[in-house]
Structure formats: C-alpha cells, structure tokens
Amino acid sequence: MNISNETLKILTDSGWYEGRKIDIKEFKNNLEENGYTVFQSVKDFIEEFGDLVLKDTINEEVHDTSVKFTSYYANGSFKSEENYAQERLVPVGKIDSDYLILFVSESGKVYCSTGKLGDSAMEAWENLISGNGGTPWGES
Structure with missing residues (x-):
C-alpha cells in the first residue's frame, strides 16, 4: 500500500x-466495561493509532481516536453495520469532525458508519485523507 506524503504528514503532525x-x-477497559469484545486487531489499532487527533487539513476535518465510548446502548451495537461487514465491529474513534x-x-479491516475504509489501518487513513473514500455499504 502506497501512502501519500500528505497522509503521512497529517499522521506524523498528530503524533503518530x-x-x-x-x-x-x-x-x-473502557470498551470492555461498555460491552465490547476487544479483539487483537482492535488492540493493535489502538496501540498504533489510539489517542490521536488528526487535523485533516486537506478535507478540513478532524479525526479523533482519543474518544471514550460511554455506553454500548447509547452508541449502539452497530448490528446493521456488522451485517454489512459480516463480522463484529468495535468502535475506536470518530472521523469527519465527529x-x-x-x-x-x-x-482487522477498518470501517466507518457508511462503509469500508480499508483492509488495514494505513489503507483506511490513506483512503480517508486522500479523498478516495471507501466502499459504501452494499457495494462489493
């Protein structure tokens, strides 16, 4: 996966x-206390990208992985998203300015509320920041 200089700059400027x-x-602990199973893929993502606030100057948005989710029920179990993804999902942040x-x-795939961003975290960041977007739910 080729990562653009712009994406790398935004990531490094954010502390990555x-x-x-x-x-x-x-x-x-926060995720488990709120009913989520923290898979190894989730741990790996959070270790590398957790607690960052990315100021995406290209799209004039903020992407925040320092978010603490307060309730499984308030944030939803994301059943419709899991049905589309055909696997369990764990929230790890908010993007597009919340x-x-x-x-x-x-x-280990990365999704957002509207579809798949990438097969890996770096692919997801590149697609999000570069404007390539991802694959909307229901599309192959």
Missing part, C-alpha cells in the same frame, strides 16, 4: 510515528 505502541489499558464512527473489525 512508525513503530508507535501506546499503553491501551484505559481504552481496553459525524461518523470509526470501527475496527475482528479481522
């Missing part, structure tokens, strides 16, 4: 760096 691995105990929820699936 290659090999980043933060302590995720607080994130993991308009969409960011999910990581059990297999």
Whole structure:
C-alpha cells in the first residue's frame, strides 16, 4: 500500500510515528466495561493509532481516536453495520469532525458508519485523507 506524503504528514503532525505502541489499558477497559469484545486487531489499532487527533487539513476535518465510548446502548451495537461487514465491529474513534464512527473489525479491516475504509489501518487513513473514500455499504 502506497501512502501519500500528505497522509503521512497529517499522521506524523498528530503524533503518530512508525513503530508507535501506546499503553491501551484505559481504552481496553473502557470498551470492555461498555460491552465490547476487544479483539487483537482492535488492540493493535489502538496501540498504533489510539489517542490521536488528526487535523485533516486537506478535507478540513478532524479525526479523533482519543474518544471514550460511554455506553454500548447509547452508541449502539452497530448490528446493521456488522451485517454489512459480516463480522463484529468495535468502535475506536470518530472521523469527519465527529459525524461518523470509526470501527475496527475482528479481522482487522477498518470501517466507518457508511462503509469500508480499508483492509488495514494505513489503507483506511490513506483512503480517508486522500479523498478516495471507501466502499459504501452494499457495494462489493
């Protein structure tokens, strides 16, 4: 996967760096206390990209992975999204200036409220920031 210089700049300006691995105990506990199963793929995503606020100057949006979800029921179990994805999803942040929820699936794919962003976190960030978007629900 080729990552554009623009995407890398936005990620690094937000505090991301290659090999980043933060302590995720607080994130993991928050998700589990609110009814989510924290899969290894979710742990991996949060270790590398958790607790970042990306100021996407290209799209004039903010993408926030420092969000703490307060209730499984208030935020939903995301059943319709899981039906489309055909696997379980865990919320890991909010994107598009808090308009969409960011999910990581059990297999490590990254989704948002409107569809699949990528097969990996880096592909998802590239698609989101570059404007390539993702694949809307219901499309192959």
